[in-house]
Amino acid sequence: MTSKYKFLFALLVIVFAFNSYGIIVRHDVAPGEYEIRGSDLPAVFFLERRGIRRVCAATVIHERWAITAAHCVNETTLGNTIKNGRRFAVEVGNQAREIDAVLMHPEITDTANPEVDLALLRFRQTSSIPRPIPPYDQFNENGEVVTLVGWGYFGLGTTGRQFDDGTKRRAQNRISEANFRLRFIFDDPREANGDSLPLEGMLALGDRGGPRIDFRWQ
Numbered sequence: 001m002t003s004k005y006k007f008l009f010a011l012l013v014i015v016f017a018f019n020s021y022g023i024i025v026r027h028d029v030a031p032g033e034y035e036i037r038g039s040d041l042p043a044v045f046f047l048e049r050r051g052i053r054r055v056c057a058a059t060v061i062h063e064r065w066a067i068t069a070a071h072c073v074n075e076t077t078l079g080n081t082i083k084n085g086r087r088f089a090v091e092v093g094n095q096a097r098e099i100d101a102v103l104m105h106p107e108i109t110d111t112a113n114p115e116v117d118l119a120l121l122r123f124r125q126t127s128s129i130p131r132p133i134p135p136y137d138q139f140n141e142n143g144e145v146v147t148l149v150g151w152g153y154f155g156l157g158t159t160g161r162q163f164d165d166g167t168k169r170r171a172q173n174r175i176s177e178a179n180f181r182l183r184f185i186f187d188d189p190r191e192a193n194g195d196s197l198p199l200e201g202m203l204a205l206g207d208r209g210g211p212r213i214d215f216r217w218q
Contacts, residue, residue, distance in 0.1 A: 023148065023152070023155075025155070025169075025171060034170060039093075041149055043059055045091060047090060057211070059211040087124060088100075100124040102120070102121055141178040145172055147171070148184075149170045172201060186200065
């Protein structure tokens with residue numbers, strides 16, 4: 001692996017914590033407020049469709065590169081497709097694209113349980129659409145409000161996850177701890193002195209690999 005890719009991987013470790021799943025939302029906010037169109041946040045795309053479910057997310061970070069969770073490479077047919085010398089088809093920003101290479105993080109020694117759960121996906125051709133979401137390269141994430149995106153299980157904060165309907169949703173949360181991984185807490189809106197956001201949300205089962213987006217990038 002070239003020094004360029006090693007640097008890029010090191011940069012991404014700082015930015016993303018990839019144990020990402022679906023969305024758990026506030027019980028006192030209409031569920032539709034969290035739903036977004038497929039064309040919203042087009043740089044975030046799913047890797048595979050199984051019935052109505054969307055399995056594993058990835059994010060375009062460069063005109064020819066996307067990032068996802070390393071374990072998603074084997075949890076979908078992506079890994080075997082690339083291993084067999086074929087291209088893996090995805091839909092990104094309403095256009096068909098093909099992934100022709102996967103670069104796992106160089107510190108991964110066990111692909112079944114990767115210590116650094118990151119992988120880069122290379123598109124066969126470059127495209128400026130959708131506009132990439134650049135990796136965050138600072139060290140001041142603690143206390144920042146970020147947007148979580150996923151297609152996985154939906155649920156309420158009072159009852160937990162309920163169903164997986166393949167709907168794209170986004171929620172907000174505040175980073176409560178930023179070390180090797182980012183930590184989030186679901187702030188209960190029923191608490192008088194709580195710090196719950198208008199679209200407070202948390203991650204649930206079903207959509208690994210999605211991003212935490214700091215909208216200062218816009």
